[in-house]
Amino acid sequence: MAEHASPITIANLFESDEGEQSPHIVVLQGAAGIGKTLTARKIVLDWANGELYLSRFDYVFYINCRELNFDGKQRGVEDLIFKNCPDQNAPTKEILMNPEKLLFIIDGFDELSFSFNQSESNFSSDPCEKQPVEIILSSLFGKEVLHKSHLIITTRPTALETLRQWLGDEHCAYAEILGFSKDERKKYFYNFFDNEEQAIKAYNFVEDREMLFTMCFIPIVCWIICTVLKQQMEAGEDLAQTSRTVTDVYMLYLSSLMKGHSSNSKQQIQMNLKGLCSLAADGVRRQKILFEEDEIKQHGLDTADSFFLNENMFQKDIGCEYV
Incomplete structure (x- = not known):
C-alpha cells in the first residue's frame, strides 16, 4: 500500500514510484465538504473533455454510493455500467472485454448504509451475474470481478479503516484532499467576484477574521461565505456588523433561502x-x-x-x- 506524504496531482494518481507497481486502486480521503465529490466529478469531466487519462482509460464510470443505498434491485457490474452510462446504446459486452481500460469512480464509500460483512465465497467473478449491490461492490473492491480494472474510491476518514479491510492486500495508493490553501482561497475569491474591488474588499475582510478565513479551506463553506458577502455588499450592508462570525454568515444564508420561498x-x-x-x-x-x-x-x-x-x-x- 502506498501512502502519499507529498503533494500529488490528479493526473499522477495511478503513477508509481520507480521500481514499484502501479496501483489499480486509489483512495481519496477527506473531511466532509472538503471537495471529494467535486474532485470525482471533475475527473469525469476532464476525461470526457480529453484532458485527463485519455490514453489510459477508454471508459470512466461515476457511481454515487448515496444513490446505491436506495437501489434495492439485484444488479451485475454490467448493470452498473449501463445505469451510469449516458449512452444507453453502449455495447457493454465490448466494454467489458478490456477491463484494464476501465475506471470506476466509487464516490462516498462512507455513505453506504449496508453491511460489508460478506464471505468471500459470495463474491462474484461474472460481471453479468445479478447480485445485491453490496456483493457487487465487494467483488470490485476485492478484485474478484474485472480484476484488471481501476478504481478511485472517495471516503471520509471515519470509514477509512473499514475500507482498508475490504481492500485487503490489493496494491493501493492513498491520498488526502486537504481543501484550499491560503493562496487558493485568495484565487477563489478573485474568481468568484466579477468586480475586482468587491473581491479585494471581501478577501481582506475575511482574512482579518481568523475563524472565517480558516473555515474557507472547505470549498463549500468558502462558496457560502462568498455568496453571502456578495449579497451583503450589493445591498449596501456593513460587513463588520452583519458577517462577523461563521454563525452570522450561515444565518444570513439560511435567511436568504427562506426569502426565496x-x-x-x-x-x-x-x-x-x-x-x-x-x-x-x-x-x-x-x-x-x-x-x-x-x-x-x-x-x-x-x-x-x-x-x-x-x-x-x-x-x-x-x-x-x-x-
Missing part, C-alpha cells in the same frame, strides 16, 4: 425550520448523515413545502429562487 406562509417556514433543526440534532446525537423516509416523516419534513430538503437549493445562486 416567500410564497410559503410564515407558519410553514417556522415549522420547516423547527423540523430541520430537530432532524439535525437527531443526526448529531446518532452520528448519522443519511436518513430514511420514515425518519423524515417523523420530523414533519415529508411535505412539498419542505424546501430545505431540496439539495438543488444549495447549488444555485440564492437570488435566483425568488418568486
Whole structure:
C-alpha cells in the first residue's frame, strides 16, 4: 500500500514510484465538504473533455454510493455500467472485454448504509451475474470481478479503516484532499467576484477574521461565505456588523433561502425550520448523515413545502429562487 506524504496531482494518481507497481486502486480521503465529490466529478469531466487519462482509460464510470443505498434491485457490474452510462446504446459486452481500460469512480464509500460483512465465497467473478449491490461492490473492491480494472474510491476518514479491510492486500495508493490553501482561497475569491474591488474588499475582510478565513479551506463553506458577502455588499450592508462570525454568515444564508420561498406562509417556514433543526440534532446525537423516509416523516419534513430538503437549493445562486 502506498501512502502519499507529498503533494500529488490528479493526473499522477495511478503513477508509481520507480521500481514499484502501479496501483489499480486509489483512495481519496477527506473531511466532509472538503471537495471529494467535486474532485470525482471533475475527473469525469476532464476525461470526457480529453484532458485527463485519455490514453489510459477508454471508459470512466461515476457511481454515487448515496444513490446505491436506495437501489434495492439485484444488479451485475454490467448493470452498473449501463445505469451510469449516458449512452444507453453502449455495447457493454465490448466494454467489458478490456477491463484494464476501465475506471470506476466509487464516490462516498462512507455513505453506504449496508453491511460489508460478506464471505468471500459470495463474491462474484461474472460481471453479468445479478447480485445485491453490496456483493457487487465487494467483488470490485476485492478484485474478484474485472480484476484488471481501476478504481478511485472517495471516503471520509471515519470509514477509512473499514475500507482498508475490504481492500485487503490489493496494491493501493492513498491520498488526502486537504481543501484550499491560503493562496487558493485568495484565487477563489478573485474568481468568484466579477468586480475586482468587491473581491479585494471581501478577501481582506475575511482574512482579518481568523475563524472565517480558516473555515474557507472547505470549498463549500468558502462558496457560502462568498455568496453571502456578495449579497451583503450589493445591498449596501456593513460587513463588520452583519458577517462577523461563521454563525452570522450561515444565518444570513439560511435567511436568504427562506426569502426565496416567500410564497410559503410564515407558519410553514417556522415549522420547516423547527423540523430541520430537530432532524439535525437527531443526526448529531446518532452520528448519522443519511436518513430514511420514515425518519423524515417523523420530523414533519415529508411535505412539498419542505424546501430545505431540496439539495438543488444549495447549488444555485440564492437570488435566483425568488418568486
